[in-house]
Amino acid sequence: MSRFQPAAQAHPEQPIPKHLWKVAALSGMASYLDAALIVSIAVNLAIYRDSYDMGVWMAGAISAIVTGCIAVGSLVGGRLADLFGRRRVYNLDILCYAVGAIVITLAPNDIVLFVGVLVAGLAAGADLPTSLAVVSDAAPPEGRARLVSFTQVMWVLGIVVVIFLGYLLSDTGLTGARFITGHLVVAALVTWQLRARLELPDEPAEEEVAQEAVPRGIELKNICNRAALLPMVATFVYYVTWGIGANTFGQFGTYLLVTVSGASQSLATGINLAFLPIALVLTFVFVRLADTPWRDRLFYVFTVVQVLAFCIASLTAGALAGMLVFFVLYQISNPFAGEASYKVWSQLTLPPDTRGTTQGLTYALSRGVFAGVAFVTPALMDYSASVLLWSITICMAASGVAGVYVIHVLIRRSPDTATAAASLGVART
Template sequence: MSNDAISSRPAKPRVTRSQWRLAVLSGMASYLDSGIIVSSGLSLGLWQSRFHLSSWGLGALSAALTFSIAAGSLVGGRLADRFGRRRVYGIDIVVYAVGAALLVFAPTTTFLFAGMIIGGLAAGADLPTSLAMVSEHSPRSVRGRLIGATQTMWVVGITAAIVIGFGTSTLGYLSAQLLFAHLAVVALVGWVLRNRMRLSPVPEEGEHGGGREGVDARALRRLGAKPVLVPLLATGGFYLAWNLAANTMGQYGTYFLTTVSGASQTLATGMSLAGLPIGLVCSLAFVRLADTPWRDRLFYVCAALQVLAFAVAAATGGAVIAAMVFFLLLYNVVNQFAGEANYKIWSQEAFPEELRATTQGLTYGLSRALCGLAGLVTPTLMAASGSAVLWITTGCVAVSGLIGVWVVRSIAPQGRGASAGTTSAVRAKEAI
C-alpha cells in the first residue's frame, strides 16, 4: 500500500487532555452516586444494630436515599438547562459533602435520614448536569468515549466503597463512618477541581447550542413532540427496568448475602469485591468501543448473558454460595456493555442539546423514584422469599434487554454514518 493511500485515511479522532479531565471530574457524579448507594448498602446491617431499626425502617432509609436522588435529578436537570449548567455543576457537589458528613457523625436516625436526603438530592442533581457538560464540551466523534468514561467512574465508586467496606469490616460501626467520610472528602476535592476548570463549548453541527446558558421555558413544550417523546419513553423504560435490578443488588446485595445466603459480613463484601476488577476492565473496554459499531454488537450478547446471570442466582434461591459467585462475576462483566453506560450515551445522542439535562433528569429521576418505592418493600420481601426477589430482578433485566434492542435498532444506532448517533436530535429540531 502506498504512503499516499495510508495518508489519505481519515485520522481517528483523538480526545484531548482537557476533555479527559472534564470526563473524570464529571464522572465524579457517577462515583459519588454509586458510592453512596453501595456504602449505604454495606452499612444497613451496622445501622440496624446501632439504631435498632426494623426491616421496614431499613427499607424507609434506603427509599429516602433513592427518592432524594430521583427528586434531585428531576429538579437539577431542569435547573441546569434553565439557569446554566456550569452554575449547578459547581454547587451540587459541595452540598453532597454536607450530606455525607451528616452520615459520618449521625447520633440518631433523624440525622441518618437527613444525610441520606441531602446527599441523595445533590447526587441526583449532579448526574444529568455533569453528562450534559461533557456533551457540551466534546465533539460527537469522541463523545461516546467520554460519556463511557463517566460510567467507569461509577464502577470505580463501587470498587472504592467495597474495598473500604471489606478492609474495615471487622471494625463495627466505625466501618460505616469511614465509608461516608471517604465520600465527603472526595466530594470536596471534586468541588475544588471543578471550580478551577476553564472550558469552552464545542460547536455542534446542525445545533445552535442556545441551551448552554439557559433554556426558555417554551422549550419544555418540545417534550411532547414525537421525535423527543419516543426516545424519552424508550430510554426511560430501559433504564427503569435495568435499574430496578441494579439498584436492588447495589443497595441490598450485601444484606442479601448475609441474611439469605448465610455469608458473614467479611465474606459478603469479599464476594462483591472479587468481581469488581473484571468489571472495571470491561468498563474501560467499553470506553474504547463506545464510538464504534462494537458498542451495539456487544449489547445484544451481553443483554442475554445478563439475564442468564440473574436466572442462575434465582434458580438456586440465593442459597448456594457458588451460584451467587457465578452471578456476581458474570454480572460485573456484562452489565458494563448492556446497562447504565448505554443509557447515558443514548440520552446524549437522542435529544437536542438544549434539552439533554432536562430529558435525562426526567428519565433518571422517575426511574429512581420507582426504585425507591420498590426499595420500601425489598427487605421485607427478602425475609419472606429471597428467590422471589431474584426472579423479579431477572424479569427486569429481560425487559431492559428487549427495550435496549429496540433503541439500538431504531433510535441511537452506532456506526451507521457520521451523524447516526444524533439522528433523533436532528429530526427533533427539524420537526418542531
C-alpha cells in the first residue's frame, strides 16, 4: 500500500470496539464543557450583571476572559501533556474545570465569579488538545477519524443543552443561572471519575513515532521540523479563517438578528434554537462518514454551500429573510466543512509525539484571534453590517482554499498509518 494514499481511502471501514467509543465520549466531554462554558456565560451574563450590580467593564472582562483563558490553557495544556504524559494531564485538567465551575456556581459577587471563569477557562482550554491527542493515540488507524470527529458531536451537544436550559430557565434569575453552571460541575466530576478508570498510554506507540518524516522526541525544536510546521500552519489557517465566521455568529448571531434584522429577542433566540438540532444530526452523519472517501468529497460540496450562505447574508445586508436562508444553509454545511474537519485533519497530519503541543498552539492562536475579532464586532456591525458580513464571507472562502490544500497535499503526504500499532493498552471498563 502506498504511504501517500489519502487516509480516508487507505483503510477499509471497520467496526470500532465499544470501549474505544467510551474513550471518545469521555474525551469529547472536553469539547462539551468548552462549548457549554462559553455559552453559559453568554446566556447568564445579563443575570450576573443585574444580580451582582456588575459594571459594563466587568461584564466585558468576564466575556473576554473565557475565550482568552481557553486560548492560554490550550497552549500550556497541550505542551504539558506532551512533556509530562497525556494521561496525567487528561485527568487533572477536568478536575480543575470542576473546581472552577463550582466557584462560578456559588459565586456571591462578580470578583469571585471572575476567578471561577478564569480557572474553568484555563482548564477547558488545557483539556481540548490533550483529549484529542488521547483519542488519536488510542484509536486504530482505520477508525481514527470517526473517533476524533465524535468529539464534535459533544461540542454541538454542549451548545444545544445550555441554550435549551437557558430557554427553560429564562424566568428564574440567578437560581436558573446557578442550575446551568451546576450541571457543568456534575458533568465534569462524573467525567473525572470515569476517566480515572481508563488505562491510557502516556505516549504514542513507538512504531508510529518511528515512521519516516516524523520528528522524534518532544523537544520544542521538533515543531519547527517541516513535518510538524507545515500541517500546523495549514490547519491553523483553515481553522482561524473558518472560525472567525463561526465564532462571530456563535457570539453575536442573536445580537445581529435583533439589531440588524429587526427580529424580536424571542424570535432571534428561537431561530438559533430551532436550527441547532440540524447541526447535531448532521454531525452524527459526518462521524459515520469520517473514515471514508466521502469525508473529503463532501467537504468540497459543503464548503461551497457555506460560502453561498454567507454571500446571501451579505447580499441581503442582514435582512431577516436572507438570514433565515443563511441559517438553513449554514447549519447544513457546517458539520461537513467546519471544526470537525479541522480536528480530523490535525490528527491525521500532525506528528504523533507533538500533537498536544502543535494542536494546542493552533487552538491558542485561533482563539486569540477570535477574541480580538469579537472585541470589534459590535462596533463594526453598528458601522456597517454589510462590511462585517462581506469580511466574514471572504474569510470563509479562504478557509475553503486552505481546506483543499490540506486534502490535496497534506493528507496525501501524511505517513501511512496502517502499520501503526492498534493496541495501545486501553482497558475495557
